[in-house]
Amino acid sequence: MITSLDQLDLSKQYTYADYLKWRFQERVELIRGRIFKMSPAPARKHQAISRYITSQMVKYFENQPCEWYYAPFDVRLPRKTSKADKQVYTVVQPDICVICDKTKLDKRGCVGAPDLIIEILSPGNSKKEMKDKFEVYEEAGVREYWIVQSTYNNVLVYTLNEQGIFIGHRPFIEDEIMHSFIFPELKVDLREVFKD
Incomplete structure (x- = not known):
């Protein structure tokens, strides 16, 4: 059993099956x-910022078929069609994610791409x-990806095109009401997000 991050070789490649065996305090x-x-x-x-955006998620998704979660919440992104733990090499904990296909949800989190992921930048994670x-x-x-830049008081939004490539949109800035492209009625007042 691995009880300390120091026991791992950080140059080695690990899988979700390995991740499940780790029993240390640090989140990875x-x-x-x-x-x-x-x-x-x-x-x-x-x-x-997370609290305010989460409050907007509560309002918008209350009567929608999608579910949303906030960190810590494991999202496993298999590279191939196999969802076996030993073949999943990417496990992330987005700040906020929305999943509309409930077959992707299991007792351990989400396996497969969420529809919307929101990450809030902090020093050191950009x-x-x-x-x-x-x-x-x-x-x-992932159909839509928001990067919230608190240093610059803006939100970068990327949506997936038909070729599977992220397309960037004009940044939403601090005095605007932004909206999702895949959920057009989901609106976030950036004056409230960046008021501090």
Whole structure:
């Protein structure tokens, strides 16, 4: 049994089957088999942004067939059609995710691409969210990806086109009411998101 992150070889590739055996305090994600340590508890601003966006999710999805979750919540992204634990090399914990296909949900989280993923950038995680996760979310078929940049008070939104490529939209800035492209009635007042 692995009880300390120090017991792992960070240059090695791991699977979800390995991940399930780990019993240490640190939260980690696997991206293409590589271990990424998660930042310590998010800053207050990160939490405030997450809380406000979550409140909008509650209102919008109350009578919708989709379900939404916030971290920590495991999302497993298989590379192939097999969902076997030993063949899943990517396990992430998005800040917020929405899943409309309930067959993707099981007792351990989600297996397969959520429809919408929202990540809130914090110092130290920008590269992971903007490159590593961007690539695996695109590859897995996440239909819409929001990157909330609290440093710049804006939200970058990417939607998947018919060729499976993320297309970026004009950034939504701090004094606007933004909307989802796949859920057009889901609106978020960025004046409230970035008020602190």
